[in-house]
Amino acid sequence: MKSDLTYNDAFSKLEDLVEQLEEGNIPLDKLSIKVKQANELIAICETKLRNIQTEIKDATKTATTRPRGKK
Amino acid sequence: MLAKQKLTDHFLKDKMTEQIKLSELLEQIQDTIQTRFDGEAFWVEAQIMNVRKQAQSRRCYLTLEEYDNGNKTAEARGVFWANYYNQIENFEKVTKQIFKDGINIICKVRVRYHKVYGLNLDIMQIDLAHTLGTLELERQQTLERLVKENPKTIQLFDGVYKTFNNRLPIPLVIGKIALITAPNSDGQRDFQEETKQNKHQYTFSVSEFLTTIQGDNAHKLILDQLKLIEKSKDNFDVVAIVRGGGSQTDFKPFDDYELAKCVANFPIPIFTGIGHDRNQSIVDLMAREQKTPTKVASLFVERNFEFENKLIELKTNLFDLVKEQLENAKKELDNAKRIVKLSSPQAILDRGFAIITCNNKIVVDPKTITVNSQLQTLLKNETIHSTVTKKTKNEKRLDI
Numbered sequence: 519m520k521s522d523l524t525y526n527d528a529f530s531k532l533e534d535l536v537e538q539l540e541e542g543n544i545p546l547d548k549l550s551i552k553v554k555q556a557n558e559l560i561a562i563c564e565t566k567l568r569n570i571q572t573e574i575k576d577a578t579k580t581a582t583t584r585p586r587g588k589k
Numbered sequence: 590m591l592a593k594q595k596l597t598d599h600f601l602k603d604k605m606t607e608q609i610k611l612s613e614l615l616e617q618i619q620d621t622i623q624t625r626f627d628g629e630a631f632w633v634e635a636q637i638m639n640v641r642k643q644a645q646s647r648r649c650y651l652t653l654e655e656y657d658n659g660n661k662t663a664e665a666r667g668v669f670w671a672n673y674y675n676q677i678e679n680f681e682k683v684t685k686q687i688f689k690d691g692i693n694i695i696c697k698v699r700v701r702y703h704k705v706y707g708l709n710l711d712i713m714q715i716d717l718a719h720t721l722g723t724l725e726l727e728r729q730q731t732l733e734r735l736v737k738e739n740p741k742t743i744q745l746f747d748g749v750y751k752t753f754n755n756r757l758p759i760p761l762v763i764g765k766i767a768l769i770t771a772p773n774s775d776g777q778r779d780f781q782e783e784t785k786q787n788k789h790q791y792t793f794s795v796s797e798f799l800t801t802i803q804g805d806n807a808h809k810l811i812l813d814q815l816k817l818i819e820k821s822k823d824n825f826d827v828v829a830i831v832r833g834g835g836s837q838t839d840f841k842p843f844d845d846y847e848l849a850k851c852v853a854n855f856p857i858p859i860f861t862g863i864g865h866d867r868n869q870s871i872v873d874l875m876a877r878e879q880k881t882p883t884k885v886a887s888l889f890v891e892r893n894f895e896f897e898n899k900l901i902e903l904k905t906n907l908f909d910l911v912k913e914q915l916e917n918a919k920k921e922l923d924n925a926k927r928i929v930k931l932s933s934p935q936a937i938l939d940r941g942f943a944i945i946t947c948n949n950k951i952v953v954d955p956k957t958i959t960v961n962s963q964l965q966t967l968l969k970n971e972t973i974h975s976t977v978t979k980k981t982k983n984e985k986r987l988d989i
Contacts, residue, residue, distance in 0.1 A: 529921070535924045539932040546944070547951040549934055556929040563922050567915070574911055 529553040532559040598947040615704035622708075626700040630713065637667075640688065641958050647674035651712060653696075667698065667710045684720050685840045687803075695719040718904075726910045731846050731871055735853065743875070744854045750874045759825045759858055759877075761896045763889045765794045767818045767825040767857070770810060772799040776833035778862065783886030791893045796825070796856035802832040802863075808845035815851055825888065828857050830872070831882035833864035852876050860885045881967030920944045955980070 535556045539542050541547070544552050607871040635653035642649045648671060651671035653954070661689040669677060677688045686692070701709050732750075735743050742753040766784070785792045789979040798814040801807050811830065817826055842848065843863060852859055860875035862885035869878060879885040928937060934944060944967040945952040952958060958977055966973040 529918070529925075532922075532925050536928045537926055544932075546934075546953050549932065553929055553933040556925070556932075560922065560926050560929065563918075566920055567922065571915060574915070585854070 523562060525563060525570065528559050528562045528566065532556060532563060535559065612704055622702040623702060630697050630699050632695055632716065633698050633710075634693070634719075635663075636691065636693050637688075638690050640690050642677065642688070649673040649674060653698075665708060665710050667696075669712050673711075673713050676712070680715050680717060680720065683717050685725060686724070692720070694724060702974050713902040728844055730870065731844060731849065732874070734874075735847060735849055735871070739850060739853065743850075748756055749865070750853075752846055752875045754855045754859055754875060755877050756851050757856070757858045759892060761892075762894050763793070764828045765824060766796070766828045766889065767798060767828045768795050769798045769800065769814045769818075769828065769830045770882070771802040771832060774802070774832060776802075776862070779833055780829065780862070781829050783883050784889065787886075787890040789890060789894050789897075791890055794890065801841070805840035808848040811842065812848050812851055815848075815855060819856065825857050826913045828855065828859045829862065829882075829885045829889075830859060830866075831862040831885055833862060833882045840870050843872040846869075846870060858946050860888065860893040862886075881882055890898045939969065941969070943968050 535552055538552065541557070609685055633653065635655055636665065638652045640649065640651045649669040651667050652667050653663075653667045654661055680688050696712045696913050697714040697716075698710040701711055702976060703709070736745050736750075736944070743749045750965065752805050768780060770780065777799075782929070784795055798818060800810040815828070818825060836857050838840075839864065843861075851873040852872050855876075860879055861873050861876050862872075862879045862882040863870060863873070864881050879888055946965045946967065953965070957978065958964070960977050960980065964975050964977060964978045966975065
């Protein structure tokens with residue numbers, strides 16, 4: 519699975535897979551592959567989410583500087 | 590003989606001419622004038638010139654003059670004695686202009702003649718309504734001319750003057766100010782004090798453009814300062830023109846056509862605090878008026894405070910929204926994880942189901958199975974190997 523997917527792309531693919539799983543549309547012999555793909559997508563999404571959280575935390579620190587004109 | 594006779598005639602004639610003293614003659618003039626004008630007062634319209642105010646002795650000497658097409662047609666000396674000196678003070682207070690040469694007034698006078706001091710008109714009252722009317726007329730004419738001659742940059746809507754300058758957006762943050770004011774004036778002090786000691790502790794870079802704010806040439810001097818600022822316009826966020834405290838007179842420079850036109854077309858927002866409460870000057874109307882220097886400075890402080898508040902609000906909203914979005918994403922992901930986990934073949938086996946394989950392929954379609962086929966039944970912990978001996982169709986759907 520390509521890890522250069524954006525979070526939204528990865529999650530969108532994951533949502534498709536979940537929908538198929540919920541509806542029972544996946545033949546049993548394809549189930550293992552689909553579940554494997556879903557788990558990979560979950561891993562990508564989790565990594566990206568963690569990175570986004572860290573980036574936002576850093577941005578929050580930067581944004582505490584005062585506006586121009588203030589002592 | 591003839592020459593001698595002529596000389597005698599001349600002598601006799603001189604002898605017969607009655608001689609009087611100058612003082613006697615002037616007394617007669619004085620008496621005549623007094624008889625004619627005693628107790629009578631007249632309202633006269635004239636231009637005042639050679640005004641000499643003696644504030645200490647509370648007297649003012651001047652000449653009353655009349656012109657016709659630029660030619661002087663009448664002149665008389667006039668004087669405000671101490672008991673009428675308050676008329677001048679009142680004039681300056683009400684009309685907001687200095688009592689000085691060149692002003693046209695209507696005044697109540699008494700005629701007085703003195704054999705030493707000559708003819709004088711004692712001024713007892715000034716018709717303020719006339720002066721105010723004249724000033725207002727001049728003001729209206731200037732305003733009409735501004736609108737007529739600058740249709741693109743000065744317009745009148747519902748009694749409000751919209752100019753290029755007063756429609757310029759005010760910067761969100763004000764830091765660099767060009768200040769036009771009189772040196773060592775109350776206006777300068779008040780403005781600087783407010784910008785330096787504001788409650789929010791904002792710092793401003795104030796560049797002073799000092800000039801005379803009052804007097805005949807003030808409008809030209811202020812105009813020069815504006816031109817100077819315009820040359821380095823990128824260095825300033827706003828311009829403040831302030832004067833204040835003390836004198837409430839001589840707002841005439843701020844009604845000048847050229848100055849008002851320059852203000853209306855100026856590329857940096859101009860704020861005025863020229864310290865008067867009765868009327869707006871024309872410059873006020875062309876710019877943004879704040880009445881006093883302190884109010885102009887306060888506006889700049891409040892503008893920055895407003896911006897900082899907005900920023901804090903946005904920051905808070907942003908962080909809340911981001912937090913919410915991240916939490917939602919996490920919930921959605923957890924939900925997907927749960928569903929995927931439940932759907933995995935291992936989870937199916939864990940729940941007591943079995944998977945049948947034949948030749949290492951999961952059997953989905955029973956048609957692929959025949960009698961004697963070798964099958965593997967995958968359970969949670971064991972695999973059962975078997976050979977098919979019989980195949981039957983289910984008579985009804987299994988209810989499991």
